Amino acid sequence: MPSDPLRFVRPDFVDLEEYEPVKPLEVLAREIGVPVGQLVKLDANENLYGPRPEIRDAVAAADFHIYPDPSSSDLRAAIGRYLNVDAAQIVAGAGADDLIDILIRLTGPERIVIAPPTFGMYSFLGKIGGAKILSVPRTPGPEFEIDLDGIRAAVDAGARMIFLASPNNPTGNVLTDFQVEALADAEAIVVVDEAYAEFAETSVVPLAAKHSNLVVLRTFSKWAALAGLRIGYGIAHPELAARMMAIKQPYNVNVAADVAARKALELRAEILEDVRCLVAERERLIAETRKLGWLEPVPSQANFVLFRVVGRDAKTVVTDLRNRGVLVRYYARAELSDYIRISAGRPEDIDRLMQALRELD
Ligand SMILES: *Cc1c(COP(=O)(O)O)cnc(C)c1O
Secondary structure: OOOOOOOOOOHHHHOOOOOOOOOOHHHHHHHHOOOHHHOEEOOOOOOOOOOOHHHHHHHHOOOOOOOOOOOOHHHHHHHHHHHOOOHHHEEEEOOHHHHHHHHHHHHOOOEEEEOOOOOOHHHHHHHHOOOEEEEOOOOOOOOOOOOHHHHHHHHHOOOOEEEEEOOOOOOOOOOOHHHHHHHHOOOOEEEEEOOOHHHOOOOOHHHHHOOOOEEEEEEOOOOOOOHHHOOEEEEOOHHHHHHHHHHOOOOOOOHHHHHHHHHHHHOHHHHHHHHHHHHHHHHHHHHHHHHHOOEEEOOOOOOEEEEEEOOOOHHHHHHHHHHOOEEOEEOOOHHHOOEEEEEOOOHHHHHHHHHHHHHHO
16 A cells, blocks of 8 residues: 655645646747737737847846846846835745745745736745735625725734735726825735736835835736746835845746846837836727727726626637637636736737637627
């Protein structure tokens, strides 16, 4: 009788759900019967303009037989200049996801508050960190406002860490400074995930100087089209940032990511032109889909829009679009069962999407 190979695994890990395994593009393309290059990928909020050629050149020229700088000094200095904060407040990581993990490991919170519907990584990494996840739901759509009193009650009940995204994924709405400051007055670390800040009109980075328990997360994945290289960062009180630096994996930022991110900051004026185009396409997406009469957009400050599907089955719409080579996001969760999320793309991507949507009429 062979012994149980999982007997040394932490009991709560034995049946932990994997983080939404997604099919590789090649597999999807084969299933649908189109070449990968003809898929319109509007399901993961990536920047379909892709990285600037200068970034590819810089990565190609990087010396990656040498280990990266564990303190990412040049990159953190460049980010500091970009945001007008001290480099000592910046911690870089393998995507914003890495910073979520670092914060959870640093503080070891017994309870973490999230405000669903929201980004899945907070509860996923929270559970791996051994925390209990307290969900304080947002109000129903189209508002999807956070429940400030409910979150404060969760802190009173012992939660020491709050994760909120602004703009929120998948709803697209932002937090107000008032909401963030009200939460920062509570006895908990408040993490505001600004993965989509470059597409939005507001940011709470300036508030980080006032509140030692406020941490802001950012990434190069969305605006700078570097999702596949894994590079993000956090802005925190210098003492908290120093402790984050102390416990992170020393080489969490690889050489290619470091070089690419610095080049992206150098080229930010040009890249932000692409961002402006994506924002314009987001607004065109809203205007064009309104004419169909069966998609109700939720106002968004990010590079995607959440739509309520009215009078037809949302999941069927997603399948029908996929069969036409257009990928959008569906959520298998009760409160989003009538919704689909569509990323903004280049004009030609949104044209292809609109053509497919009209074919469904
Ligand atoms: C996409 C996304 C991230 C992931 O950022 P990475 O830097 O790629 O890890 C983080 N937070 C939110 C809200 C996102 O939507």
